[in-house]
Structures are given as structure tokens and as C-alpha cells.
Amino acid sequence: MKIGVFVCHCGSNIEGTVDTAAVAAAAREFPGVAFATDTMYTCSEPGQEEIVNAIKEHQLDGVVVASCTPRMHEQTFRRTVERAGLNRYLFEMANIREHVSWIGKDREANTNKATELVRMAASKLLHNRPLLSKQFDINKRVLIIGGGVAGIQAALDCAEGGLEVILVEKTTTIGGKMAKLDKTFPTVDCSCCILGPRMVDVAQHPNITLYAYSEIEEVSGYVGNFEVKVKKKATYVDWDKCTGCGICMTKCPSKKATDFFNEGIGKTTAINIPFPQAIPKKAKIDANFCMKLQKGKCGICAKVCPSGCIDFTQQDEFVTEKVGAIVAATGFDLFDWTVYGEYGGGRYPDVITSLQYERMLSASGPTGGHIKRPSDGKEPKNVVFIQCVGSRDKSVGRPYCTGFCCMYTAKQAILTKDHLPEAQTYVFYMDIRATGKNYDEFTRRAMEEYNAKYIRGRVSMIYPKGDSLLVRGADTLMGTQVEVDADLVVLAVGADSSAGAAGLAEKLRISYDSYGFYMEGHPKLKPVETNTAGVYLAGCCQGPKDIPSSVAQGSAAASKVLGLFSKDKLASDPQVSVVDIKRCIGCGKCIKTCPFGAIKEIDFRGMKKAEVIETVCQGCGICTSTCPQGAAQLQHFTDNQILSEVNALCQF
Amino acid sequence: MSVSLTYAYYPGCSSTGTSIEYDMSSRAICAALDITLTDVPNWSCCGSTPAHTVDHTLSSALSARNLCQVASMGLTAAVTPCPSCLSNLKTAQHRMKNDSFREKVSKLLDKPADITVETKSVLQILVEDYGIEKIKAKVTKPLTGLIVAAYYGCIMNRPAEIMNFDDREHPMAMDNIMTALGATVVPFPLKVECCGASFGIPRKDVVMRLSGKLLDTAKEMGAMALVTACPLCQMNLDMRQEQINSANGSKHHMPIFYFTQLMGLAFGLSEKELGIDKLCVNPRSVINALGMEGDSKEKSQ
Known part of the structure; x- marks a missing residue:
């Protein structure tokens, strides 16, 4: 293999405390390295051209870039080597900025550490193999969690874009915190007057399915093909029949129920529609205050309801929805x-x-x-x-x-x-x-x-x-x-952060900060993405923000979903686990440890074997460390590749 | 079976003079509750306000010396009735978490400063280690009919990260004890306000104003007496009450008890061992209202 090494100055970010020329000179002596140089800005257009030209001129078949974190530019350089005709996985990155130049001031020590990181990258590259993605279908439906103003905006924008939208709201009505406001700053216009029509749009849009008083129970799958279990909590009212007339509220004798919508200013009835513009305008019984549910006596609402929709025996229901993308818009709670x-x-x-x-x-x-x-x-x-x-x-x-x-x-x-x-x-x-x-x-x-x-x-x-x-x-x-x-x-x-924020984050496999606010993909460049493909953020769940910013994020998340769904197929990540059928002894340990259910048992000529479902595998690598035979290998991070890095580092 | 509580007892200088009744009553109720207090041998002054205003290291060395004495007793926890002493002990411990500061203190002591002893106030061990429910069980003469305001002063709970006890703005420890004794506790809003503290000497007007406000508010709330846990607060409110009256034109006659004294009365201990007669504002009418005096008369007859 002929490897090219490019050591980036990153202006003075790296060059300030690392002798990049010395790193490049040292790299020329590493096994397989045919070409090495230092460059001012490797990610710039001339920097990338230099890589492309070097690949052609020196017939390189692998490239190492020593620069910033792979989170920043791995994709950039993978595309660069691809432009020059190489497979994108014949590329390795050594992080000598975040891991070296930014954290130490000793130039000599930094230069040595940078050299070692490049040595590791080059030796791993010697064991790299070309990997190819597979194409898979996308389910072009989107789930939006939270019916506040951010979620409403995202839902309407997606629906207008022609997508089927599932909107799940925890309380009995959408509208969120904005619906509780009297006026909005700085225009002092009536909050409900501007939000109300959007709420009605949600109710009437043919592309939107609204699950109010519902919560997310379980999320499985991956970008393009999520499966979501939604819990429809018992309201003790058949919403298919309820017309929202409100007669039940006028007759309910239990008038001391907590008024959540009014933030505890005053009390309300046990059966209740929170406010006149509620969407859906349906009644719900607060079981803690209902005399019938608590003591078995009363049932007046059932007697007066003209449509006979009261059902004291109602139970929680579960529905499963298949979607291709998820927008979390779960808002905030008051301190x-x-x-x-x-x-x-x-x-x-x-x-x-x-x-x-x-x-x-x-x-x-x-x-x-x-x-x-x-x-x-x-x-x-x-x-x-x-x-x-x-x-x-x-x-x-x-x-x-x-x-x-x-x-x-x-x-x-x-x-x-x-x-x-x-x-x-x-x-x-x-x-x-x-x-x-x-x-x-x-x-x-x-x-x-x-x-x-x-x-x-x-x-x-x-x-x-x-x-x-x-x-x-x-x-x-x-x-x-x-x-x-x-x-x-x-x-x-x-x-x-919203009371259930952390729990939902675990289900969505997205990260949150120490205050419970969801982490965006990048604080500046990926404001509505998360680090989980296909999951987006809108509104205060990402951090406190006012109405205009929440709406902007709702639209931004919608445009991200529409962009994702503009393709008919997505490319799978080939960095998944593969079981070598010759080595597999069919012990089934990997099946037990896989947190994603991505490994199944197959019958191979009468023998039990494990097989990875490529589209479900998230590439976590737990199976590879579980397998007693070394049969399960995570592509691009095989035992041989990792050991070659260790060997390169532990030479003495 | 419950393990009996044992503490090293650090009385503090006030306990030997101005607040001797706090010391007496603290010892008396602890004895009644089977809490063992062993005096710290050869203890010295914590340095009080003058020391820490002049030099942090020297001030901490004074407390560190006493902590070393506690460690030499083989005990791990020290208790003091006085919040000011406790504040100095705890601040010294807090500062000594810094290695270079601790080294300086150790040099002054000619031996390594101790960092293992736990320090608490008498109030704190009663509510945290002993427990309100058990206190309630010991009450033989409930203080029914007594209406009190519990006054904690500035430093019993603050700074919160050093004192680490109860709510820094709205403590309830004494309130809860008083309720357990059968007294009625008014929701006293100024429970952590300053009484004027040692300004009583250089700027008496400050104490007249601040302590005056405490008495005014307690009276407005309908309290018959104030309950304190601090020798200096008690002195300002009790000994200076007449001065406050003449400075502000008020006519307060409000007994200022230590909470330990009221606990003792409720446990049926004698007024003498609780030092009730040491109080400046005569609490007789309040105690009489509880019918306790009647009890003792009957006995004597």
C-alpha cells in the first residue's frame, strides 16, 4: 500500500505548538508511507486539491490527514479521496488539534505525540479495506413529539411539504406554553389569536394525525425506518364521540380539581376541557378528583352527555407508528x-x-x-x-x-x-x-x-x-x-428542561446536557440536528428560547426532514458488524448482548450461526468484544486494525 | 437497639459567662436525652469575630487547635451550642481543604492540623442525629398555650455551603422542636435577619434598630416570647431590651429563651438547672401561664 500523509497547520491552531514539518518528515519513515507533507489549511479548496493531485501523481492508495477532530472534517476528506478515485474508507484521520495542540503548550512533546498519532493512523490504514454502502428505502412519514408552537410549526411545514405527520402531545391539547400567554412581546398582540388559527390548521390538515394526551413509550429502528410505540392515556371519554360541547363541565360536582392549564390559579372540574380554543376540543376526566372513579358514586357527566361518550372503564391504549424521521419539540417546564x-x-x-x-x-x-x-x-x-x-x-x-x-x-x-x-x-x-x-x-x-x-x-x-x-x-x-x-x-x-426530557432522550438515543436540554449536532452549524441520524430538535427542548426562535427552529427542523425525504433511498453505513460464518460456533452470546436486536440466529447447513441485520446494526461493537471466537468483527474497526494501532503506539 | 450518642463538647467562651444558662440547659437536656457530652480538654477561645477580621490563618489556627484536641479524645464529632464558634470551626475546616492553607496552619500548631472531625451545633444534633419524634416522646410537660417565634440569627445556617444545615433562608429546625414541645410557633418572617451582632459595642444604634425590628415583628405576630440559639442574639434581644425600648420608644417585655431552656421545661427539668433565673427580661408571667409554677406550688404545699 502507498500511503500519503498530510499534516495540517490549521493556521496557527496546530502549527503554533506542533512542528508539523517535523511530523511530516517523521511520517516519511513509517511503513507504507510513500508521500508526506505539511499544509496550511488542508480542508481549504487548494488543500484538498493537493490531496487529489498527490494521489494521482504518486499513485497513492490510502491517505492520512493529521488535523482536527473527525467530527469536524472526516466527511470532507472522505469525499476528497473519493474524488480522486479511492474508496472513502481508505482514509484515516489523526486528531492533532483537539487532542494535541489545543491542550498542551510544550512544542517538543506535542510534536512527538502528533507523530505517534500519525503513526497509529498509518498503521491502521495498512489494514483498511474498501467498504461499500447499501441502499435502503425510507418511510416518508415524520413523528413530531410535542405540540407547542415549535412542534406545531414543524408539523404544518412538513404537512404542507406533502409528508404524512404524526403529532404526539402529552397534554389533552396542543398549544403548549404559548397558549397560556395573554399577549406576546414586543408587539403585544394576543397570543391565542395568532396561535389559535395554527392550532386549527393542525386539526384540519389531512396529512396530520394528532395523538393528544399521549406519550412515547418506545422507539426502535434507525433513520428512515423508525418504529414508535405511542401510549394513548386513558381520558375516560370516547373522543370519537365527544363533541366538546362542555355540558359535562357545567354539571360536574367535583369542582376542586387542579387546574393545570391555569397554573393552579383557581380550581376546575374533574371533567374538563382546558380552554375554549383547545385542540382537540375534547373532555378528559382527572381520575384523582372524579367521584365516580374514586368512590364509585356520581356519574353525572355520563347522564348529561348528549353523545354518550363517557367511559369510566377506559384503559390506556397503545398504537405503533412507522416513521422515517423524528422531531423532538418537547419544550420546557418552569423552574x-x-x-x-x-x-x-x-x-x-x-x-x-x-x-x-x-x-x-x-x-x-x-x-x-x-x-x-x-x-x-x-x-x-x-x-x-x-x-x-x-x-x-x-x-x-x-x-x-x-x-x-x-x-x-x-x-x-x-x-x-x-x-x-x-x-x-x-x-x-x-x-x-x-x-x-x-x-x-x-x-x-x-x-x-x-x-x-x-x-x-x-x-x-x-x-x-x-x-x-x-x-x-x-x-x-x-x-x-x-x-x-x-x-x-x-x-x-x-x-x-421539560420534566420527562431525560427519559425521552434515552428512548431517542440522543444526548442532553447537565440541565437536561437536548444537545444539537453542532452549536453553530447543526442547530436542529442531533448526533442520531433522523432525529431533529425544535424549540425549548434544545435550550430556552422565545417564540420567534422556537418557530424558526420548527421550520428549520421541518426543512431538514423534507431534505432527508427528498431522496428515495438512503445509503447505509457500512461500519457495521459482520459475522465470519466459518468462525462462528453458534453460541448465541452476541444475540443476547446486542442492545439493538440486530443479530439473529440462522440455520446454516444444519448448524446454528449468528447473522447481523445490517440495517439495524448501529456499529457499537459490543458483539465483537462478546464473541469468544473473534467471529463478529466491526467493519473499519476490526481486531486487526485496532491491534495494529496498539502495536504502532507500543513499540518500545 | 439505638446506639447512644457521644460527642466532644466545645462550650465556647460565652458559655462561661454571658450565656451560662445556654450551657447549663444544653448539658441538662442532653443528659435527659442520654446524649453524652464530654468536654474538650484544655479548650481555647475560637477567636470569635476579632480573630477572623484580622487574620484568616491565625483565626483558623485557633479553631484547628481545638479540633486537634477533639481528635486526641478519640472522638470524631464535636458539638457546640454557639453558632459563632461553630462558624469559626467550620470555616477553618473549609479553608483547610486547601493544602497550602492547611500547611500554614499546621506550621503554627507545630503538628498536622486535623481534618477528620465532624462539627455540629447542639441544635443540629438534636434534629439530625437524635430526631424530633424522639424528642416529642420525652415531653412530660407540654408547652401548651405558649406562642413563640423562633429566631435563628444570621450564621446558624449561612453561608449554606459551609454550615450545611437546614434551609439557609427559611430554617425550620427550632420551629419543629418547639412544635414537638407543644408550643405554638408563629411564622416569623425575620428568622434569619441580623440582630446587629457585635455592633452593640461600637454602634449601639444599629443594634437598637435591627433588634428593635425583630421584637416589633415578633410582637405583631402575636408571639409571647422569642426563642434563640445564639448567645449574641440572645444578649442583644434580652439584655439590651430596655435600651431598645428607650431608643425606639417601645414597651417590649418579651422573654428571650434559649431553645434548650424551653426543651428542659417541657422535659420537666427544674428551672434552676436550666438557668431560667439568669434571663434579664423576667419570663415569670409566661412560665406561669403554662401552669408549671402551679405544679411546683402544689408539690411544695
Whole structure:
């Protein structure tokens, strides 16, 4: 084999602490190396041309590039060698940037380590074999998990693009957090008025199948051919018959059920349709509060329902859907602010969350759009907003900025003044983060036109004083303590990852950060992809973001799915396990250890043998280390290839 | 079978003077609960506020010396009633996690500083190691009818990462003990506010204002007495109560108990061994209201 070695400077990224010319010179002495050089930017067009030309000029049949991580440019260089007529697997990469130049400053030590990494790559390459992909069919249906604004956008864009869409929503209605908002910043337009029509579009689109009050139970398969088991949770109402008339709600005698949609402001009935614009507009019984389900007595809803849809015996149901791509749009949850003992930890009824305040402001909310103190129903005069509750606070394990609280607090200060012209608003803030289009102008309007008093500083304590609450904090601009007599305190609670985020990530085999937010493929260049092929992200599941960004990501994810499905067949990854039938003794250990069920037992001339299902194999390599005979070999990472790397490294 | 609890006991200087009743009552209730307290031999002052304001290393060396004394007793846990002593012990331990700092301290001690001893407050061992339920079981004279506000002060729980006890902003340890004793506890909002601490000497006006606010709020909430766990807090609120009254024009007459004293009363211990007579604001009317005095009269008759 004639190997060419290209050692990249990466500008000064590598050359700064690695003598690349010396690495190239050393590489010329390695077995099989026929050509070696150092280049300024190997990934640039002239850099790639140099590789192509060298392959032709020196009749190379394998290439090593020593540069950055394979995650960055392995695909790039595989295409380069392919252009020059080589098989893409006759290429190896040595990571001398992330693993060498960026982590050490000793030039001599770095040069030695880089040389050894190149030696390993070259010796593995000597054992590489050309590998060819197979083509397989794609199921051009897409599953979207989460019916908030991001999921709705992705669903509608995919459906408009002609795809069959399965939309799965955990609660009984789509709309997500946006449906709970009264108005949106910076335009102060009615949230439900702009979202409502999109929700109706979802309901009416012929390409969209909506499973509300459902959750993902199991995901198997791979890009192009996923199989998803969906759990349709029992609602005790036959939704095929329910017309959403709401008579049941007017008659239900159990009126103390938790009102999840209204964030616990007020109570609701055990049988309930969360809000007038709900999609689907179907009733559900909260079993914890239903007298019939709890005590076996009542059943009034069943008597009054004109369509006879109440079914107290209903059980969870499971359906299986086959799809080719999945978009996770599972949103966020509010940070549990009760850890803040200094804000009362939930003991004071007049300290509420921003989302509870939204429900109070909303005309269809529990107070009919009137701002009332939960404790006594009085209109507040002084309303204090506290920002960064569960954001930018290491002491509660949330060092990140939620990003949208500054804006909604300004909006709520404006709306407070609209509802109660006599009221005075105060906003305790750390910094104002208003970086979107027309955002800073908006926060200024809150201060200048709506007379919100912005105080830069944290609140150290809230405690009851007579009828009202005393809010004590620092004014760091004035260098003084401030005390405000507040009738109502609204906490700008930050965003946490969704409660079930980690569990779903395990099912989808995607990664998440330490806060539970899903990891994108690349923070800049792959914002809606994940590292699992065929699984995409949209909205706050990837990190807190406002409505415009969530919608943009919904559309971006949809365009990725449409792009994937624009091909009729996908190429399989040939880096899968293969069982050498001559060595296999049919012990079946690999079948037991394979986490993907990708190995089956076959009968070969009366003998038991194992066989890998290529399209299911994920190339994890567990079978290769399980097999007592070395019969299962992961292509491109065979025992011989790995041992040759070890031998190259452990020469002395 | 439960293993009896044994601790090295570090009284702290206040316990020998201004807060002798805290020391007496702590020892008395521990004895009643079969908790063994063994005095740290030849213990020295923790250095209090003056030491750590002047020099961190010297201040830590004072605490490290006492910790070494504890280790020499063969005990692994030390307990002190005073939050200020505890804060110094714990801060020294925290700083000594840094190797170079620990070396400096060891040099001052002429021996390696100990890093194995666990330090806790009397309040902490009662709720964490002994348990509220067991305390409740020991009550023979419930404090029914007594309405108290539990006041923890600034440093019993803070900084949270060093003190590592209860909620830093809304502690409940004393509240829960008082409830277990049968008392009614008001939701006192200023339970971790500052009393003015050692400003009593250089800037008395600060203590008048801050401690005054504590008394005002406790009274507004309907408390008959304040319960404390800190010698300095207790002194500011109790001994200076008349000064506070004259500075603020208030007319407080609010007994300021150590929580250990009330525990002792509920366990049926004598007022004498709890040092009730050491309090400045006379608690007689409050104690009488509990009907305890009546009990003792009946006995004497």
C-alpha cells in the first residue's frame, strides 16, 4: 500500500505548538508511507486539491490527514479521496488539534505525540479495506413529539411539504406554553389569536394525525425506518364521540380539581376541557378528583352527555407508528422557585409566577382578565416583578440565562398599567437582556411610557407586613437598600428542561446536557440536528428560547426532514458488524448482548450461526468484544486494525 | 437497639459567662436525652469575630487547635451550642481543604492540623442525629398555650455551603422542636435577619434598630416570647431590651429563651438547672401561664 500523509497547520491552531514539518518528515519513515507533507489549511479548496493531485501523481492508495477532530472534517476528506478515485474508507484521520495542540503548550512533546498519532493512523490504514454502502428505502412519514408552537410549526411545514405527520402531545391539547400567554412581546398582540388559527390548521390538515394526551413509550429502528410505540392515556371519554360541547363541565360536582392549564390559579372540574380554543376540543376526566372513579358514586357527566361518550372503564391504549424521521419539540417546564426561602418558598399566596400572572391577565383565564390578589381578591396597587428567579443563579444550580424573562417582564409591566392605570410597577433586575428585533425599544417603552420603576439589584427578602408584602432588596446603582410595599409580587421564573426530557432522550438515543436540554449536532452549524441520524430538535427542548426562535427552529427542523425525504433511498453505513460464518460456533452470546436486536440466529447447513441485520446494526461493537471466537468483527474497526494501532503506539 | 450518642463538647467562651444558662440547659437536656457530652480538654477561645477580621490563618489556627484536641479524645464529632464558634470551626475546616492553607496552619500548631472531625451545633444534633419524634416522646410537660417565634440569627445556617444545615433562608429546625414541645410557633418572617451582632459595642444604634425590628415583628405576630440559639442574639434581644425600648420608644417585655431552656421545661427539668433565673427580661408571667409554677406550688404545699 502507498500511503500519503498530510499534516495540517490549521493556521496557527496546530502549527503554533506542533512542528508539523517535523511530523511530516517523521511520517516519511513509517511503513507504507510513500508521500508526506505539511499544509496550511488542508480542508481549504487548494488543500484538498493537493490531496487529489498527490494521489494521482504518486499513485497513492490510502491517505492520512493529521488535523482536527473527525467530527469536524472526516466527511470532507472522505469525499476528497473519493474524488480522486479511492474508496472513502481508505482514509484515516489523526486528531492533532483537539487532542494535541489545543491542550498542551510544550512544542517538543506535542510534536512527538502528533507523530505517534500519525503513526497509529498509518498503521491502521495498512489494514483498511474498501467498504461499500447499501441502499435502503425510507418511510416518508415524520413523528413530531410535542405540540407547542415549535412542534406545531414543524408539523404544518412538513404537512404542507406533502409528508404524512404524526403529532404526539402529552397534554389533552396542543398549544403548549404559548397558549397560556395573554399577549406576546414586543408587539403585544394576543397570543391565542395568532396561535389559535395554527392550532386549527393542525386539526384540519389531512396529512396530520394528532395523538393528544399521549406519550412515547418506545422507539426502535434507525433513520428512515423508525418504529414508535405511542401510549394513548386513558381520558375516560370516547373522543370519537365527544363533541366538546362542555355540558359535562357545567354539571360536574367535583369542582376542586387542579387546574393545570391555569397554573393552579383557581380550581376546575374533574371533567374538563382546558380552554375554549383547545385542540382537540375534547373532555378528559382527572381520575384523582372524579367521584365516580374514586368512590364509585356520581356519574353525572355520563347522564348529561348528549353523545354518550363517557367511559369510566377506559384503559390506556397503545398504537405503533412507522416513521422515517423524528422531531423532538418537547419544550420546557418552569423552574421550581419554592427553593427560594427568601421569597417565601411558596408560603405567601400573593407571590406568584409570571405564568400564573399571564393566566390572570388573560380574558379567558380564571379571573376573566382581572388582576386580583390570590389572597383576598383585591386589585393590587403596587406590583413588584423580580427577574432572574432560577436564572443566572449558581446557588440554585441554574447558571444559565433563560433569555426571555426580561422581555416578558417588560410586557407584563406594560399590561399591568393597561389593566390598572393607577398601579405602580417595580422591576428588580440584574441586567436587561433585550437583544432581539425591536426588543430594547420595547423595554424602554415599559420604563418611559408606562413608568415601570426599574431597580438594578436582587431582592434579599419578602415578608408579610400587615396586608401587604415587604420586598427588600438592593439598589446597586444607588448603593442603597430599598424596601417596597407590594400588594402582589410576580416572579420571573426561568426555564428548566421539560420534566420527562431525560427519559425521552434515552428512548431517542440522543444526548442532553447537565440541565437536561437536548444537545444539537453542532452549536453553530447543526442547530436542529442531533448526533442520531433522523432525529431533529425544535424549540425549548434544545435550550430556552422565545417564540420567534422556537418557530424558526420548527421550520428549520421541518426543512431538514423534507431534505432527508427528498431522496428515495438512503445509503447505509457500512461500519457495521459482520459475522465470519466459518468462525462462528453458534453460541448465541452476541444475540443476547446486542442492545439493538440486530443479530439473529440462522440455520446454516444444519448448524446454528449468528447473522447481523445490517440495517439495524448501529456499529457499537459490543458483539465483537462478546464473541469468544473473534467471529463478529466491526467493519473499519476490526481486531486487526485496532491491534495494529496498539502495536504502532507500543513499540518500545 | 439505638446506639447512644457521644460527642466532644466545645462550650465556647460565652458559655462561661454571658450565656451560662445556654450551657447549663444544653448539658441538662442532653443528659435527659442520654446524649453524652464530654468536654474538650484544655479548650481555647475560637477567636470569635476579632480573630477572623484580622487574620484568616491565625483565626483558623485557633479553631484547628481545638479540633486537634477533639481528635486526641478519640472522638470524631464535636458539638457546640454557639453558632459563632461553630462558624469559626467550620470555616477553618473549609479553608483547610486547601493544602497550602492547611500547611500554614499546621506550621503554627507545630503538628498536622486535623481534618477528620465532624462539627455540629447542639441544635443540629438534636434534629439530625437524635430526631424530633424522639424528642416529642420525652415531653412530660407540654408547652401548651405558649406562642413563640423562633429566631435563628444570621450564621446558624449561612453561608449554606459551609454550615450545611437546614434551609439557609427559611430554617425550620427550632420551629419543629418547639412544635414537638407543644408550643405554638408563629411564622416569623425575620428568622434569619441580623440582630446587629457585635455592633452593640461600637454602634449601639444599629443594634437598637435591627433588634428593635425583630421584637416589633415578633410582637405583631402575636408571639409571647422569642426563642434563640445564639448567645449574641440572645444578649442583644434580652439584655439590651430596655435600651431598645428607650431608643425606639417601645414597651417590649418579651422573654428571650434559649431553645434548650424551653426543651428542659417541657422535659420537666427544674428551672434552676436550666438557668431560667439568669434571663434579664423576667419570663415569670409566661412560665406561669403554662401552669408549671402551679405544679411546683402544689408539690411544695
